[in-house]
Amino acid sequence: MHMGVAERKERHKEDLKREILDAAKLLFAEKGLEATSIRAIAEKIEYSPATIYLYYKDKNEIVHALHSEGFKLLVSHFEVLNHISHPFERLKGMGRAYIQFALQNPDIYKLIFNMEEPLKHVANCFEEWDEGDRAFDILLKTVGECQKLDYFKDFATEQVSFVIWSTMHGLCTLRTTGHLSHVAAAKASDQDLDQLMSSIFETFVIILEKLKT
Amino acid sequence: MHMGVAERKERHKEDLKREILDAAKLLFAEKGLEATSIRAIAEKIEYSPATIYLYYKDKNEIVHALHSEGFKLLVSHFEVLNHISHPFERLKGMGRAYIQFALQNPDIYKLIFNMEEPLKHVANCFEEWDEGDRAFDILLKTVGECQKLDYFKDFATEQVSFVIWSTMHGLCTLRTTGHLSHVAAAKASDQDLDQLMSSIFETFVIILEKLKT
DNA sequence: AAAGATTATGAACAGTGTTTAGTAAAGTCT
DNA sequence: AGACTTTACTAAACACTGTTCATAATCTTT
Numbered sequence: 001m002h003m004g005v006a007e008r009k010e011r012h013k014e015d016l017k018r019e020i021l022d023a024a025k026l027l028f029a030e031k032g033l034e035a036t037s038i039r040a041i042a043e044k045i046e047y048s049p050a051t052i053y054l055y056y057k058d059k060n061e062i063v064h065a066l067h068s069e070g071f072k073l074l075v076s077h078f079e080v081l082n083h084i085s086h087p088f089e090r091l092k093g094m095g096r097a098y099i100q101f102a103l104q105n106p107d108i109y110k111l112i113f114n115m116e117e118p119l120k121h122v123a124n125c126f127e128e129w130d131e132g133d134r135a136f137d138i139l140l141k142t143v144g145e146c147q148k149l150d151y152f153k154d155f156a157t158e159q160v161s162f163v164i165w166s167t168m169h170g171l172c173t174l175r176t177t178g179h180l181s182h183v184a185a186a187k188a189s190d191q192d193l194d195q196l197m198s199s200i201f202e203t204f205v206i207i208l209e210k211l212k213t
Numbered sequence: 214m215h216m217g218v219a220e221r222k223e224r225h226k227e228d229l230k231r232e233i234l235d236a237a238k239l240l241f242a243e244k245g246l247e248a249t250s251i252r253a254i255a256e257k258i259e260y261s262p263a264t265i266y267l268y269y270k271d272k273n274e275i276v277h278a279l280h281s282e283g284f285k286l287l288v289s290h291f292e293v294l295n296h297i298s299h300p301f302e303r304l305k306g307m308g309r310a311y312i313q314f315a316l317q318n319p320d321i322y323k324l325i326f327n328m329e330e331p332l333k334h335v336a337n338c339f340e341e342w343d344e345g346d347r348a349f350d351i352l353l354k355t356v357g358e359c360q361k362l363d364y365f366k367d368f369a370t371e372q373v374s375f376v377i378w379s380t381m382h383g384l385c386t387l388r389t390t391g392h393l394s395h396v397a398a399a400k401a402s403d404q405d406l407d408q409l410m411s412s413i414f415e416t417f418v419i420i421l422e423k424l425k426t
Numbered sequence: 427a428a429a430g431a432t433t434a435t436g437a438a439c440a441g442t443g444t445t446t447a448g449t450a451a452a453g454t455c456t
Numbered sequence: 457a458g459a460c461t462t463t464a465c466t467a468a469a470c471a472c473t474g475t476t477c478a479t480a481a482t483c484t485t486t
Contacts, residue, residue: 013433034247037472037473037474038473038474038475039472039473039474047434047435048434048435048436049435049474049475050434050435050436050437050475050476050477051433051434051435053474053475053476054433054434058474058475059474059475113386113387113390113392114327114386114390115390116390116391132392132395132396133395133396136396155416155419155420156412156416159412159413159416160416162384162387162393162409162413162416163380163384163413163416163417163420165383165387166379166380166381166383166384166387166413166417167376167379167380167383168379168383169383169386169387170378170379170380170381170382170383170384170386171375171376171379171383173326173327173382173383173386174326174375174378174379174382177326177327177328177329178329179326179345180375182345182346183345183346183349196375199369199372200372200375200376200379203368203369203372203373203375203376204376204379206368207368207376207420207424210423210424211420211423250441250442250443251442251443251444252441252442252443260465260466261465261466261467262443262444262466263444263445263446263465263466263467264464264465264466266443266444266445267464267465271443271444272443272444
């Protein structure tokens with residue numbers, strides 16, 4: 001093999017992995033997770049179904065790859081906020097970023113937070129879920145900094161962080177599963193729903209603010 | 214047909230519907246939702262797979278039946294608390310009942326709140342989801358009563374109710390999907406986790422309490 | 427051009443939800 | 457009791473699914 005060919009092939013291999021992932025992501029978003037078959041992914045990238053198994057061991061591995069990617073995206077949304085010096089303002093930004101992420105990528109959000117399959121896979125991997133821990137560490141750190149400024153006084157940092165995460169996660173889950181729209185005034189449009197979510201979030205922020213002093 | 218035969222047959226038919234539902238519930242709890250096949254349910258009740266379709270139109274209809282049943286169970290957990298006259302105490306009781314329900318019936322909980330399939334089915338049914346609305350109405354009413362006693366002053370009843378529901382739902386979802394245990398100190402036992410959940414809940418209660426006056 | 431190593435696939439396996447056509451049982455009527 | 461009708465049930469098939477494996481096609485090296 002003359003020089004560079006190995007690299008080119010390696011590159012092609014990576015390209016194909018990406019193509020598979022992109023096709024999978026698209027189809028998942030369109031049809032949902034369970035409803036997307038390996039065969040459909042294969043057809044989309046114009047390869048045989050069996051080929052996919054040369055690049056990914058499992059359907060789970062594909063899901064897991066998207067899981068991992070989605071998490072990095074979320075963390076990157078958080079890291080943009082690092083320039084905000086006031087920790088409570090940063091915390092608010094994180095909340096908004098979290099909601100935005102969930103609304104813009106509802107399927108990836110479900111993938112990450114509402115399914116246990118990829119989590120089981122992660123448990124056997126020992127790696128990569130760092131992303132998840134990291135995201136929570138960022139929250140912990142931010143809440144800790146808030147406490148130095150007399151927010152959440154007399155509360156344990158971890159507990160408050162969990163309450164915050166729970167609220168955000170609950171809100172996003174209720175939204176993406178459609179429960180919010182079912183319980184809210186029946187014929188609410190998507191726009192109204194987003195507004196409702198915003199106002200719920202702002203209410204939560206005010207609640208947190210009242211915990212100062 | 215002599216008298217009583219129609220009734221007996223009707224009764225048998227109802228019995229079989231129940232048998233199917235019970236078998237399904239058991240298998241769902243054991244193996245999970247997707248992993249339970251109609252064939253497995255059929256084998257458990259010692260009937261042919263096709264027979265099940267004489268009693269339920271779909272697998273979805275079975276899921277929906279369990280969904281409905283689970284919701285009635287949750288609402289009944291709430292109604293027990295009606296004797297508590299102080300609304301905030303009742304609200305606390307509801308929170309604890311909600312958590313207890315989620316921990317004792319994790320699969321039904323997931324069924325009800327983390328899946329959209331049965332919800333879509335409900336959307337075409339126009340009925341039965343009353344249960345869901347009713348549960349939320351109970352929350353709304355309780356929060357409203359709390360406000361008369363100067364809790365959650367200057368907040369919109371609906372918004373506060375959504376925040377509360379979100380927090381409880383988020384907490385339970387994080388627990389049942391395993392995310393809580395992944396982020397919490399790695400080797401936490403189930404007991405430790407339940408304790409953690411309790412302490413998170415109590416923290417939330419204290420937060421709500423601080424909103425008085 | 428021949429040999430060797432990758433890469434891709436067609437066909438099959440075991441499983442799924444679901445439908446249909448046909449059988450066996452139960453109930454009804456004379 | 458025997459014939460007829462209605463009901464209850466099921467075996468077999470269909471169109472899917474994820475996954476594997478022997479085989480074929482392609483590319484690399486000699």
